[in-house]
Each structure stands twice: as structure tokens, then as C-alpha cells.
Amino acid sequence: MSQRKSDYADDTDIDASLDELPDETRLDEAVANLEANGFEVVVVDTAEDALETLQSHIPAGASVMNGHSTTLEEIGFAEYLSEGDHEWESLPDEIWSIDDDERRQAARREAQTADYFLGGINAVAATGELVAADRSGSRIGAYPFAASNVVIVSGANKVVPDLDAALDRLESVAYPLENERAKEAYGVESEIAKQLIFRQELEEGRTTVVLVREQLGY
Numbered sequence: 001m002s003q004r005k006s007d008y009a010d011d012t013d014i015d016a017s018l019d020e021l022p023d024e025t026r027l028d029e030a031v032a033n034l035e036a037n038g039f040e041v042v043v044v045d046t047a048e049d050a051l052e053t054l055q056s057h058i059p060a061g062a063s064v065m066n067g068h069s070t071t072l073e074e075i076g077f078a079e080y081l082s083e084g085d086h087e088w089e090s091l092p093d094e095i096w097s098i099d100d101d102e103r104r105q106a107a108r109r110e111a112q113t114a115d116y117f118l119g120g121i122n123a124v125a126a127t128g129e130l131v132a133a134d135r136s137g138s139r140i141g142a143y144p145f146a147a148s149n150v151v152i153v154s155g156a157n158k159v160v161p162d163l164d165a166a167l168d169r170l171e172s173v174a175y176p177l178e179n180e181r182a183k184e185a186y187g188v189e190s191e192i193a194k195q196l197i198f199r200q201e202l203e204e205g206r207t208t209v210v211l212v213r214e215q216l217g218y
Contacts, residue, residue, distance in 0.1 A: 033128030038201035060087035067139030069120035071217030117147035122174035123166035155216030
């Protein structure tokens, strides 16, 4: 069953000051600096708009993989990838149908090189950097190089003033919430074991950031 931020937010101690929607000046600053750092940026108003953006952005016939993302679940993309009316190759469906641990793990690694890899992020610095972390690395491993195209979807609540605040948000907002989710979903605590600071995209058009003017994700 899909998880939502509201499943954990009310009972988890977070720094709420780093989980607020930014004003338009701060959002515009983030967009301008992300674009200056080589990211394509699309700003939409709603989760429904975000899903429509993804549907139109990914071409028919593309292989598509996603890392776990509460945001992708909240906008309906995870369900759409598995069950929706599209002409993509859904790699998660293929992977989780493999009834052999070693072969499934190999397929997960191979899927990092998908035509399109989608996921979330833990913080967006208005100075133009993206910050994310993961326990295993499967959620963020494709971002730096492996996938041909990367699409990152983020609620605007993850936009913070600078890189220091972004790293603080990872520790004081994203991790506590993800830790609660991991304990319920997997029976283990999460870890900030593998951390990414995505400062620039040097390949034109490769990485797109979809910013949603809503409270979404961790």
C-alpha cells in the first residue's frame, strides 16, 4: 500500500521550519539557480499537474525505473507506472516478478541505467543544489550518471535557503520521517548511509526537476 507523509508526520518530531512552502521570491531564486546549474526545471501547481507533466515528458517505448519516493506515490506516479495506460517499459514490474534474490538484485542494478529514472529528493537549496540520501543507494544511484534521463519530483516545501539548510533538512526532517516509514515497511531503521549533493548537471537536458507548489514527501 502506498505511504503518505501524513502517515508519519503527526507523530514524528521534525524541524517544521524546514518543511514550509516558500514564498514566490525564494521559489523563483531556486528555479533560477537550478537552471544556472544545468537542471531543467518545471514548476506546477498541483500533484495532478505533476503527474500530467511526467506523462507527457516520457516518450513511448522508454524504459522507466523509479527509486522509492513518497512524493511519486503521493502524485500517483508509482501506481500509474505499474497499472496505468502507457507505452513505457515498466522496469519495477519486471524486477519484482523475478523469484530469485541474486537475479533480482542484478536486475535492480541494471535498472539504474534506464532510459528514464524517476525519484524524489530530500532538499532543494535555493542556491541551486539538490540533496538526497539513502540507506542502500538504490534510490539515488542513477542520479549522478547511470540513467540516460533523470526526473526528480519535489514538493516546494523542500526548498530551503542554502546548502547548509538543505543538509540540515535531510537530518532533521527527511530522516526522522523516512526512519518511521522504514521501520513499518521493512522492520529495520533507516540510515543516512549514502548521501548525494547534486551541484550541477553538465549534460544538457538530462536532469529535470519538477517542483510542485504543495506539501509533498519527506
